[in-house]
Amino acid sequence: MKNASQILNENKAWVEETFAKLDKKLRKVAVRAYDVVADGVDENGRFIDRSKTVLWGWTNGFWGGLNALMYEHTKAPEYLECAKTIEKKMDAALREVYDKLHHDVGFQWHILSGALYRITGDKGSRARNLFAASTLAGRFNIDAGFIRAWNGPKDVNRTIIDTLMNLPLLYWASREVKDDRFAQIAMAHADTALCDHLRDDGSVAHIVEHDGENGAVLSTFGGQGIAEGSSWSRGQSWAVYGLTLSYIHTKEQRYLDGAKLAANYFISNCCDDWLPRIDFRAPAEPVYYDSTAAMVTACGLIELAKILPENEGGMYMNAAINLLRANVEAHANFDENVDFVMDNGSVRYPCDGDLKKAGVHIPIIYGDYYFAEALLKLLGSEFLPW
Ligand code: GLY
DSSP: OOOHHHHHHHTHHHHHHHHHHHHHHHHHHHHHTTTOOEEEEOTTSOEEEGGGTOTTOTTTTHHHHHHHHHHHHHOOHHHHHHHHHHHHHTHHHHHHOGGGOOTTHIIIIIIIIIHHHHHHOOHHHHHHHHHHHHHHHTTEETTTTEEOOSSSGGGTTEEEGGGGGGHHHHHHHHHHHTOHHHHHHHHHHHHHIIIIIBOTTSOBOSEEEEOTTTOOEEEEEOTTSSSTTOOBHHHHHHHHHHHHHHHHHHOOHHHHHHHHHHHHHHHHHSOTTOOOBSBTTSOSSSOOBOHHHHHHHHHHHHHHHHHSOHHHHHHHHHHHHHHHHHHHHHHBOOOTTSSOOBOOBOSSOOTTSOHHHHTOSBOOHHHHHHHHHHHHHHTTOOOOOO
């Protein structure tokens, strides 16, 4: 196996050429959709504005965040204009629907306001992100050691693997206000995820129901995968990247070990064609893809390759490049007349066969976000939005 740098060098031309196509297209979309809180597209492939319907939606930060990320690298003003316009528009969520905010406020604000604060120094962005961090910290169950997911009466003692991706918001807040408590909450939750979500074989349970007094596992649920005990590929990607990020922010070896276990499982299970299916334990047919799982995992694998010694990192860099190249070939759309790039994302496994209701094979905004993030990492960007 070649080492990480050799693999990166061999793919440099492809990375540069692919990023150039992405940048060219996104500059146009940034102008056209400069004020759209985007997720999902209409019949013409144009973003739908979620600020009118789901102001609290967990994906609402990705389009603005993608523009902040592209601005950081290119300094093209249309990206900054778009990111700032959407950031302001999302203030309505903080003002008007506080009770509906949830465990995913890091996805919503850390990659948007957190990134804008770090790029521009805007104190308003800092305040928004600290507000989000306090909201997330307030969901911590101090007896049982976890951050609760969702807001329904049944959800009080439930955790989901996805929440790992929100912990960087807390690590950031700790450093920003010099208060260890945010990071302590993040680490307690990451430890619960390691212990209760990550299985011995490296696969993960999406949802865990805990005893609210001592944290013991009462049951697990398949969540967005096919069934209890299954292996939802995007959940796996949240574990790969989320645990890697906890390692980056804390330097605790157990998070790196967990990230590698999850990554090794993903690589061994994602099929020879490098096109992740929605659930690694679903029947081989029918084939349902999820391109978002590939893009999120690629980001985690590239960070692992950077952390690990060159030789060990080679396997992760190789897998990241294979995931990116295969999924771009199969699912990317660089037509400048449509707003999305990555097609064939999937929200969840269609257990009842209803593909439309389950959101199977559709463009999903975070597929584009992590695609851009992965390419920027490969281009050598040191800006870590998480
Ligand atoms: N965080 C929800 C999802 O990955 O679909």
